[in-house]
Amino acid sequence: MNEIESSRPVALVTGASGGIGEAICRHLIDNGYRVVASARNQARLQALAQALGDRLHPLLLDVTDAAATRSLGSVLPAEFRNPCVLINNAGHDVGGRRFFEQGSADQWCDIIETNVQGMIRLTHALIGGMLARGSGHIVNMGSIAALKPYATGSAYVSSKYAVHGFSETLRLDYAGRGIRVTEIMPGLVRSGFAEQRLGDALQAQEFYDSFEQCLEPEDVARTVVFALQQPAQVEIAQLVVLPVSGQVL
């Protein structure tokens, strides 16, 4: 790797195999980063690596896998080690949009394990290196659901309240120590999210089509880059991103 390449900052993105995470990877590479793109779907990660070239390293990683997240550092190639940016984006609402008693306890818990515990595990795996270097930026993908809860979203809404609490607390823990923490709170985004939740592509399309307007994944990706590009003394603590129609969820 030449000198210019090795000076590019490294970002690790979870949930990079589609939707918002994939768009974030594209925008980060366009803005001079090298990117570790992680998720569970190997085929989609490989396709992304082919499309985006050597500056993207695909990494098979289930954020609920405690051992895999702990040993993250040792599996990354040297040029992608020590990310200075972590984008905690992996998340889902599989089994959601049901009244609490109608959903499965295992599915409710899996939402928490992915959206909350996954974020905590990844952050824990990388924070030591960031602190040792005296700089780092953690971006957590929250949701407008943490500001406007809705019926039938018990686990998902709870998970995004937890993203909010974690982001706020982490920012206090590391105030003055070179670590910035940003929480992004999007409204409705047209992505693979509804298909994951409903398990049906057609129903997912009908769900999105039932709203006047949705955000696109790129709209959220641009806000992430905006937060990262601020001067070192500026911390974008929270960004709420909504479609102009005012659509929430």
Ligand SMILES: NC(=O)c1ccc[n+]([C@@H]2O[C@H](COP(=O)([O-])OP(=O)(O)OC[C@H]3O[C@@H](n4cnc5c(N)ncnc54)[C@H](OP(=O)(O)O)[C@@H]3O)[C@@H](O)[C@H]2O)c1
């Ligand atoms: N779409 C919306 O309206 C909306 C609104 C506000 C916030 N958000 C948040 O935005 C984030 C991204 O969602 P999206 O809309 O882009 O949905 P998406 O298209 O379904 O993407 C979700 C990503 O998360 C990954 N993922 C799920 N479980 C995982 C696990 N256990 N380990 C690793 N990766 C996992 C998926 O990859 P694999 O299946 O390959 O692992 C996929 O890449 C989520 O945190 C979501 O809560 C979405």
